[in-house]
Amino acid sequence: AQSVSQHNHHVILSEAASLELGCNYSYGGTVNLFWYVQYPGQHLQLLLKYFSGDPLVKGIKGFEAEFIKSKFSFNLRKPSVQWSDTAEYFCAVNVDYKLSFGAGTTVTVRA
Amino acid sequence: DVKVTQSSRYLVKRTGEKVFLECVQDMDHENMFWYRQDPGLGLRLIYFSYDVKMKEKGDIPEGYSVSREKKERFSLILESASTNQTSMYLCASSSDRGKGAFFGQGTRLTVV
Numbered sequence: 196a197q198s199v200s201q202h203n204h205h206v207i208l209s210e211a212a213s214l215e216l217g218c219n220y221s222y223g224g225t226v227n228l229f230w231y232v233q234y235p236g237q238h239l240q241l242l243l244k245y246f247s248g249d250p251l252v253k254g255i256k257g258f259e260a261e262f263i264k265s266k267f268s269f270n271l272r273k274p275s276v277q278w279s280d281t282a283e284y285f286c287a288v289n290v291d292y293k294l295s296f297g298a299g300t301t302v303t304v305r306a
Numbered sequence: 307d308v309k310v311t312q313s314s315r316y317l318v319k320r321t322g323e324k325v326f327l328e329c330v331q332d333m334d335h336e337n338m339f340w341y342r343q344d345p346g347l348g349l350r351l352i353y354f355s356y357d358v359k360m361k362e363k364g365d366i367p368e369g370y371s372v373s374r375e376k377k378e379r380f381s382l383i384l385e386s387a388s389t390n391q392t393s394m395y396l397c398a399s400s401s402d403r404g405k406g407a408f409f410g411q412g413t414r415l416t417v418v
Contacts, residue, residue: 201348204346229406229407231406238409238410238411238412239349239396239398239409240409241406241407241408244406285348285349287407292337292354292356292362293351293354293362293364294337294339294351294354294398294400294407295351295365296341296348296349296350296351297348298346298347298348299348299349
């Protein structure tokens with residue numbers, strides 16, 4: 196069965212620091228990859244997605260992610276975080292209609 | 307805007323009760339999902355459906371069943387609620403055109 200692993204459970208940063216969240220998946224075939232964000236008290240929202248083409252994907256709010264097929268990874272990055280980026284971040288993999296999520300990473304940005 | 311609406315925001319039920327959680331989407335999406343979200347465990351897939359009357363087990367289907375009689379509606383059923391089913395339940399829908407899944411606001415279920 197496919198699985199999605201997120202490396203960090205909780206990340207604490209200061210404003211303007213750079214952020215990188217790791218995500219690895221275990222499925223060997225064609226996958227669609229996503230990062231979602233959940234701000235406190237809000238719905239999950241789609242940050243960005245990768246289906247094919249350029250492995251460097253840009254999303255909303257200055258986030259980007261890089262798909263490295265050989266490493267089965269889809270890491271999320273932001274060069275300079277803001278206090279408003281405090282949220283929980285989830286990596287997700289879609290295979291054959293099934294959409295599976297990682298355990299999530301809580302990001303706390305200190306002002 | 308895509309809208310995924312879950313029938314209740316908060317629900318309290320007694321052990322042994324049969325519980326229905328309803329979800330409706332208004333974008334004619336083919337695929338619908340039910341997850342539960344627990345701290346430290348992320349979102350775990352309970353069941354999903356890729357077409358009317360079609361359903362597939364997710365990773366943790368035990369104790370749950372689903373119904374999809376119409377394309378826009380996907381119901382999660384707890385046949386006999388237990389305290390370990392206390393959780394946040396999230397419904398989502400997506401299209402085969404692949405824009406990602408859209409989520410409802412969640413139902414926080416407490417089983418006492």
